[in-house]
Amino acid sequence: MLTGKPFELVCPAGALPSLKAAVDNGADCVYTGLKDNTNARNFTGLNFDDAQLREGIRYAHDRRVKVLLALNTYPQTATWARWTAAVDKAADYGVDAIILADPGLMEYARTKHPQLRLHLSVQGSATSYEAINFYHEQFGIQRAVLPRVLAMAQVEHTVKNTPVEIEVFGFGGLCVMVEGRCALSAYVTGDSPNTVGVCSPGKAVRYEQTAQGMDTRLNGVLINRFDANEKAGYPTLCKGRFEVNDETYYAIEEPASLNTLELLPQLIDIGVKAVKIEGRQRSPAYVAQVTKVWREAIDSALRNRQNFTVREAWMAELNKVSEGNMHTLGAYYRPWK
Amino acid sequence: MQLALGPLLYYWPRQQVFDFYEAIAQAPVDIVYLGETVCARRHELRVQDWAEIAAKLAAAGKQAVLGTQTLIESESDLKTLRRVIDERDFLTEANDMGAVRILSAEKRPFVAGPFLNVFNSATLGMLSHLGATRWVMPVEMSADALRELQAARPAGMETEVFAYGRLPLAFSARCFTARHFNLQKDDCQFKCLDFPDGLVIKTREKEEFLTLNGIQTQSAKVYNLIGEVEALRALGVDILRISPQSQHTPALLEVFRARLEGNVEVPAARSRLAALEVAAPCNGFWYGQPGLDQVAA
Numbered sequence: 001m002l003t004g005k006p007f008e009l010v011c012p013a014g015a016l017p018s019l020k021a022a023v024d025n026g027a028d029c030v031y032t033g034l035k036d037n038t039n040a041r042n043f044t045g046l047n048f049d050d051a052q053l054r055e056g057i058r059y060a061h062d063r064r065v066k067v068l069l070a071l072n073t074y075p076q077t078a079t080w081a082r083w084t085a086a087v088d089k090a091a092d093y094g095v096d097a098i099i100l101a102d103p104g105l106m107e108y109a110r111t112k113h114p115q116l117r118l119h120l121s122v123q124g125s126a127t128s129y130e131a132i133n134f135y136h137e138q139f140g141i142q143r144a145v146l147p148r149v150l151a152m153a154q155v156e157h158t159v160k161n162t163p164v165e166i167e168v169f170g171f172g173g174l175c176v177m178v179e180g181r182c183a184l185s186a187y188v189t190g191d192s193p194n195t196v197g198v199c200s201p202g203k204a205v206r207y208e209q210t211a212q213g214m215d216t217r218l219n220g221v222l223i224n225r226f227d228a229n230e231k232a233g234y235p236t237l238c239k240g241r242f243e244v245n246d247e248t249y250y251a252i253e254e255p256a257s258l259n260t261l262e263l264l265p266q267l268i269d270i271g272v273k274a275v276k277i278e279g280r281q282r283s284p285a286y287v288a289q290v291t292k293v294w295r296e297a298i299d300s301a302l303r304n305r306q307n308f309t310v311r312e313a314w315m316a317e318l319n320k321v322s323e324g325n326m327h328t329l330g331a332y333y334r335p336w337k
Numbered sequence: 338m339q340l341a342l343g344p345l346l347y348y349w350p351r352q353q354v355f356d357f358y359e360a361i362a363q364a365p366v367d368i369v370y371l372g373e374t375v376c377a378r379r380h381e382l383r384v385q386d387w388a389e390i391a392a393k394l395a396a397a398g399k400q401a402v403l404g405t406q407t408l409i410e411s412e413s414d415l416k417t418l419r420r421v422i423d424e425r426d427f428l429t430e431a432n433d434m435g436a437v438r439i440l441s442a443e444k445r446p447f448v449a450g451p452f453l454n455v456f457n458s459a460t461l462g463m464l465s466h467l468g469a470t471r472w473v474m475p476v477e478m479s480a481d482a483l484r485e486l487q488a489a490r491p492a493g494m495e496t497e498v499f500a501y502g503r504l505p506l507a508f509s510a511r512c513f514t515a516r517h518f519n520l521q522k523d524d525c526q527f528k529c530l531d532f533p534d535g536l537v538i539k540t541r542e543k544e545e546f547l548t549l550n551g552i553q554t555q556s557a558k559v560y561n562l563i564g565e566v567e568a569l570r571a572l573g574v575d576i577l578r579i580s581p582q583s584q585h586t587p588a589l590l591e592v593f594r595a596r597l598e599g600n601v602e603v604p605a606a607r608s609r610l611a612a613l614e615v616a617a618p619c620n621g622f623w624y625g626q627p628g629l630d631q632v633a634a
Contacts, residue, residue, distance in 0.1 A: 077486055078481075078482070104460035104463060125454070128414070134437060137438070177508065186622070188629060194475075221544070222540040242539060242541070244536060331511070337521065337522040
């Protein structure tokens with residue numbers, strides 16, 4: 001086990017090249033997944049086979065960076081053994097922690113591998129210290145990743161009332177729904193984040209050029225329609241344009257990325273332990289870019305919190321890789337709700 | 338098999354809620370879930386009001402259960418949660434793990450609600466150990482997955498399945514009903530009061546898609562397992578949950594009761610329900626398909 005830093009930057013490693021990009025650009029931890037539905041980014045061409053995971057762990061540990069393995073979907077009874085085998089593998093390979101959502105699997109990990117560090121995934125939907133402390137008492141979880149629903153004062157209150165380290169999302173794709181409590185993708189496509197590890201999966205997506213414009217569909221359902229002046233985005237189903245009372249708009253959420261760079265000194269002050277960058281499905285170039293900016297920003301904030309300012313160059317770099325080229329503070333900023 | 342009426346997911350004026358449960362006291366239902374489980378801002382009824390309704394329903398021979406709020410954000414939410422649990426005359430439905438923590442510490446039996454994500458026997462066993470005496474299957478779970486869980490069900494654990502109503506699919510910190518009116522949640526003007534069965538979202542092809550219910554998103558279609566009652570019975574399901582709608586809820590319960598007792602065949606029950614439905618039916622989740630599908634049994 002590598003020793004912890006006062007404030008950790010946790011970066012996405014969808015595959016080996018991204019892992020190396022994150023490590024090389026200043027990540028304190030990288031998080032990974034296996035090539036199956038045991039994790040919430042179960043996408044074709046992504047994730048690690050056994051040899052790649054071993055290589056990734058070696059590469060990161062040689063540079064004193066921690067490796068986390070996300071096993072954060074909910075195992076079904078019939079395929080339970082796939083998840084327990086993944087827990088065993090994590091312990092065997094020497095990952096620094098596993099990120100879990102399912103209580104049954106936490107119990108297995110705690111009993112079988114008591115030395116293995118457990119993090120509560122955002123998919124566990126623990127939004128209060130009562131819920132977080134439940135997982136701590138029952139399974140000894142040492143860190144919880146907060147769903148993207150709490151305002152800053154609520155994050156602070158949670159930190160104060162739990163012995164568990166708190167990790168928050170700092171940048172990347174924004175789930176407007178409480179993670180782990182969303183069956184929208186299952187409703188439309190049959191595949192859900194909870195059980196299959198996907199949302200609005202590519203196999204259900206269809207782009208169609210019509211007289212009205214570019215239609216984007218998910219299992220046949222029209223999610224958005226773009227005219228010639230607009231860039232057609234991916235049809236994530238909660239980020240489409242729909243009609244409510246004859247008004248057409250982004251009824252649930254705009255296609256924007258979360259970006260909390262300006263909140264960094266506050267997050268450190270209130271005792272948050274780590275900030276997570278979303279995007280295991282993104283390219284190594286994205287990972288390198290975002291990691292580099294956040295590393296600089298965190299170092300700057302740690303050196304001098306009072307005089308911390310968000311540099312224009314940082315925002316410019318981050319906006320280049322943001323969904324829809326827009327960013328938001330999400331729930332941290334109360335009026336967003 | 339027993340029939341349960343799920344918690345009222347919408348926001349209705351106070352008198353309408355009291356009148357609704359007056360009627361339910363006379364309806365053919367065994368278990369009634371009560372309480373505000375969706376949004377902390379809804380205050381037409383307080384916890385004491387819900388407890389008063391619970392007492393009346395208990396006097397009418399129903400089992401009354403008080404549900405906890407599903408998405409907990411603030412200390413004030415936790416206070417309400419503790420108040421609900423403090424109503425010791427009634428069973429509690431725990432809708433998040435914070436509620437489970439408090440209930441198990443007090444050694445109280447409880448219902449593990451549909452949002453606890455019980456997807457396997459290990460998790461169900463753990464909840465049983467902590468005091469759960471009933472669990473409600475996640476709405477997205479299929480019959481095949483349920484079969485596996487039923488095979489290893491802990492002793493004394495009842496199984497309940499959401500069998501009728503618009504599906505509660507997602508929760509958010511954001512209020513989508515307030516957003517529709519360009520209002521912030523903290524100043525929502527209680528717009529949910531204007532939509533007794535939620536606010537329907539259509540696609541740009543005018544297809545009814547989802548339903549906005551404050552911070553909750555539901556299906557636009559009505560989940561309907563009337564054709565699957567025998568399959569549910571064969572799987573050892575103990576309780577079917579019917580979700581309240583603003584009109585005809587007692588009549589819905591009568592159709593399900595008649596079907597449970599074998600007094601009506603599926604086609605006749607289906608056509609009786611069709612006259613009461615707020616939208617087209619679906620049953621895909623039960624068959625492991627997209628939830629919005631309607632699969633012929």
